[in-house]
Amino acid sequence: MLLVAAVVVLVALPFLREPIATDDRLDAPSDAEARRLTLVEERDRALAALKELEFDHRTGKVDDADYRELVGPLRQAAAVALRSLDPPQE
Amino acid sequence: MADLGRAALVVTLGLAVYSLVAGGIAARRNERRLAASARNALYCSFASTLVAAAVLATALVRHDFSFRYVAAHTNRHLPTAYTLSAFWGGQEGSLLLWLLVLTGYGALAVAINRRLLRDLTAWVVPVIGGIATFFSFVLVAVASPFDTQTAPFDGAGLTPSLQNPYMVAHPPMLYLGYVGLSVPFAFAAGALLSGRTDERWIVATRRWTLAAWAFLGLGQLLGAHWAYVEVGWGGYYAWDPVENAALMPWLAATAFLHSVMVQERKGMLKVWNMVLVALAFELSVFGTFLTRSGVVNSIHSFAKSSIGPWFLAFVVISSVFSLALIMWRLPLLKAKTKLESALSREAAFLYNNLLLVALCLTILWGVLFPIVTQLVKGETRTIGRPYYDFFLRTFGLPLLLLMGIGPLVAWRKTSLRALTRTLAWPIAAAAVTGIVLVVAGAGSSSPGLIAYTFSAFALATIAVELVRGTRATGSLFTLVSRNRRRYGGYVVHASVVLLAIGIAGSSAYSSSVERRLALGQSMTLAGYTLTNRGVTVDPKPNVTETRAHLDVTGRWRGSISSGDNQYVNPPEPSREVGIRTDWLRGEDLYVIVDESHAKTGVVFVQVLVKPLVNLIWVAGIVFLFGSMVALWPDAREQRRLVARLAPASP
Numbered sequence: 001m002l003l004v005a006a007v008v009v010l011v012a013l014p015f016l017r018e019p020i021a022t023d024d025r026l027d028a029p030s031d032a033e034a035r036r037l038t039l040v041e042e043r044d045r046a047l048a049a050l051k052e053l054e055f056d057h058r059t060g061k062v063d064d065a066d067y068r069e070l071v072g073p074l075r076q077a078a079a080v081a082l083r084s085l086d087p088p089q090e
Numbered sequence: 091m092a093d094l095g096r097a098a099l100v101v102t103l104g105l106a107v108y109s110l111v112a113g114g115i116a117a118r119r120n121e122r123r124l125a126a127s128a129r130n131a132l133y134c135s136f137a138s139t140l141v142a143a144a145v146l147a148t149a150l151v152r153h154d155f156s157f158r159y160v161a162a163h164t165n166r167h168l169p170t171a172y173t174l175s176a177f178w179g180g181q182e183g184s185l186l187l188w189l190l191v192l193t194g195y196g197a198l199a200v201a202i203n204r205r206l207l208r209d210l211t212a213w214v215v216p217v218i219g220g221i222a223t224f225f226s227f228v229l230v231a232v233a234s235p236f237d238t239q240t241a242p243f244d245g246a247g248l249t250p251s252l253q254n255p256y257m258v259a260h261p262p263m264l265y266l267g268y269v270g271l272s273v274p275f276a277f278a279a280g281a282l283l284s285g286r287t288d289e290r291w292i293v294a295t296r297r298w299t300l301a302a303w304a305f306l307g308l309g310q311l312l313g314a315h316w317a318y319v320e321v322g323w324g325g326y327y328a329w330d331p332v333e334n335a336a337l338m339p340w341l342a343a344t345a346f347l348h349s350v351m352v353q354e355r356k357g358m359l360k361v362w363n364m365v366l367v368a369l370a371f372e373l374s375v376f377g378t379f380l381t382r383s384g385v386v387n388s389i390h391s392f393a394k395s396s397i398g399p400w401f402l403a404f405v406v407i408s409s410v411f412s413l414a415l416i417m418w419r420l421p422l423l424k425a426k427t428k429l430e431s432a433l434s435r436e437a438a439f440l441y442n443n444l445l446l447v448a449l450c451l452t453i454l455w456g457v458l459f460p461i462v463t464q465l466v467k468g469e470t471r472t473i474g475r476p477y478y479d480f481f482l483r484t485f486g487l488p489l490l491l492l493m494g495i496g497p498l499v500a501w502r503k504t505s506l507r508a509l510t511r512t513l514a515w516p517i518a519a520a521a522v523t524g525i526v527l528v529v530a531g532a533g534s535s536s537p538g539l540i541a542y543t544f545s546a547f548a549l550a551t552i553a554v555e556l557v558r559g560t561r562a563t564g565s566l567f568t569l570v571s572r573n574r575r576r577y578g579g580y581v582v583h584a585s586v587v588l589l590a591i592g593i594a595g596s597s598a599y600s601s602s603v604e605r606r607l608a609l610g611q612s613m614t615l616a617g618y619t620l621t622n623r624g625v626t627v628d629p630k631p632n633v634t635e636t637r638a639h640l641d642v643t644g645r646w647r648g649s650i651s652s653g654d655n656q657y658v659n660p661p662e663p664s665r666e667v668g669i670r671t672d673w674l675r676g677e678d679l680y681v682i683v684d685e686s687h688a689k690t691g692v693v694f695v696q697v698l699v700k701p702l703v704n705l706i707w708v709a710g711i712v713f714l715f716g717s718m719v720a721l722w723p724d725a726r727e728q729r730r731l732v733a734r735l736a737p738a739s740p
Contacts, residue, residue, distance in 0.1 A: 001102060003097065003098065003138065003141065004097075005636065007105065007137075007138065008100055009130075010130050010133070010134050011105070011108065011127050011130050011131045011134060012124035012127065013126075013127070013130060014122075014123040014124075014127045015123055016131070018123060021122070021123055023122075024121055024122050024123055025120050025122060025211055026116070026117070026120045026121065026122045026125055026208060026209065027119075027122070027208045027209075029209060029286070029466060034286060034288070034649075037290075038288055041288055041289055041357075042357075043262045045354075045355065045356070045729075048355065049355065049501065049502070052355075052501055053500070053501070053502075055559075055562065056500040058500070059555075059558040059559055059561075059562050060508070060512055060558060060564040061498060061499070061508065061510065062500045062504065062506065062508060062510055063502040063505065063507065063508040063511070065505070066500070066503060066504065066505050066508060067695075069503075070502055070503065079485055080636065
């Protein structure tokens with residue numbers, strides 16, 4: 001009985017603490033925040049890809065010709081991702 | 091006592107149902123307080139399961155034979171460690187362990203992520219609640235560890251072969267792995283249910299997946315070593331359905347650990363990763379079903395098994411649920427980029443995934459074959475070792491090669507000339523190894539020779555990676571600490587190579603002979619000469635130990651004993667093998683005495699020489715080390731993730 005009583009109190013605790021909630025909505029990210037999260041992921045991915053390419057070039061996995069071919073589009077993608085996250089003020 | 095255990099399980103069932111239903115409603119309607127209440131119910135379900143587990147553990151330690159479970163799996167002679175290990179020695183206890191680990195893992199994973207991933211964890215709670223509902227229902231209604239009886243004076247005891255230190259650690263290790271795969275599954279399902287299929291679920295479960303996978307791998311190696319020293323047939327893996335039950339989810343999880351990196355780097359393979367997570371989870375439940383229902387050992391035991399139909403229903407329902415979820419969210423899982431080249435790291439991961447999943451499904455077919463033949467033809471046909479060995483070679487050897495090539499291929503694209511230059515040293519190492527082995531006479535087994543050559547190639551790759559990386563960063567410590575997951579992964583690759591060498595050596599190059607030896611008679615195998623010095627019988631309170639004693643000369647001088655133990659309670663025999671390890675060669679001299687006559691001194695003996703078998707156990711230590719390197723918390727990475735996720739979770 002003690003176990004059941006303790007469990008009931010703990011499960012009901014959010015309602016006991018706030019019998020009437022001013023705002024009962026779950027703090028889920030809004031669509032705008034979700035979009036921002038996607039952009040942050042794209043930025044991190046682009047920056048990580050650049051870093052990886054530099055490392056692969058230094059360790060010989062990517063030769064100079066491949067490096068020159070790959071680095072341009074990656075830098076461009078990183079720049080686009082950064083710009084999307086921080087658009088210029090009007 | 092038993093009433094308390096039963097009550098605790100009923101409370102757990104109630105809490106699990108509440109987490110499922112209230113948690114689902116809260117997540118669907120976006121209600122904060124109800125979601126917090128469902129989360130608390132999940133936390134409490136761990137506490138109530140812990141109470142039930144404590145009741146069972148106490149009953150075991152006190153030898154309370156009024157508990158049917160305690161009487162069926164222990165007796166008064168059993169040492170305390172084995173008495174406690176009986177917790178997972180039987181069906182009901184091991185299901186209770188499943189539930190304990192599930193609610194513990196689930197509560198911890200939700201507690202850790204609840205602030206940063208509030209929207210996701212709101213959906214994770216009902217998913218874990220759903221799984222916990224199933225297991226607590228089975229424990230309450232179908233297979234309770236708290237059934238009671240009039241207490242007999244003594245219990246039936248634990249099967250002698252389970253009275254082994256490895257059996258204390260092996261099952262819980264496997265369960266930590268099996269159940270651990272529920273966490274990534276719950277977060278993946280949560281991501282699909284919430285429609286937030288970004289990378290957060292992967293980030294949140296990365297270490298959980300890795301830990302579950304490491305536990306599964308180590309659990310299997312401990313089980314293999316137990317089979318080797320205790321079961322006494324001279325091998326360590328028999329492709330038994332129960333052994334395969336642990337291997338299949340491990341293979342699926344291995345594929346996932348690789349393919350998830352492609353999603354992180356390139357945003358590709360999102361559907362595939364969801365499928366793999368679901369597959370690994372379903373196979374872990376299926377593995378528990380196989381182990382506990384007895385469905386494969388005997389088809390007829392299926393009808394008798396009390397939990398079998400329930401498990402089967404759960405596997406079917408959860409598989410349909412997972413597939414339906416993935417199909418529903420397919421538009422959200424579209425990749426934004428494409429494979430740029432067939433010669434790239436992501437392509438290598440894809441090939442690796444195809445081979446791992448093919449091996450996994452091949453094993454699954456082998457496990458299911460007796461059931462299918464029973465259903466279709468009305469007779470049970472089993473698939474034997476040659477089937478599994480063939481597919482292990484077919485998929486395993488290319489995997490070994492790929493393990494060498496993959497790390498040296500760059501992301502996005504690698505030109506053939508760059509790859510050829512990078513692979514020069516590993517190819518040279520493989521060629522030299524192959525030539526030396528052929529000259530040394532190892533050409534007798536083509537698969538063995540190929541395995542050794544590919545192993546040399548893969549090891550050389552790891553060495554090249556470490557040397558070049560150290561040159562680029564200035565120190566090995568900096569290199570590893572900057573990317574623990576990658577370099578921990580390379581250490582794990584090294585352990586797989588050691589495993590491959592050990593398996594190849596002990597299977598392709600082992601030698602064996604069986605003889606009847608009269609007293610004083612000798613036999614020779616692979617440079618060892620064994621002479622029969624007689625048989626002794628040693629009666630003890632609960633066991634009679636019969637041993638044949640053999641003197642060994644030649645490559646090693648000493649004596650070795652082997653025979654059997656006949657236990658009084660439970661009245662079962664146990665084969666006791668004699669093993670002499672040569673650590674310098676990694677080789678074992680393995681002696682099995684099948685029959686011995688104390689009066690005449692005549693013994694029937696099987697002697698095996700297993701080259702390099704001990705590398706398999708060394709591989710386990712290296713695997714553990716590599717897993718720990720990969721799992722070690724990285725404060726910088728954590729700060730980056732918090733910065734990334736914080737704006738999404740106000």
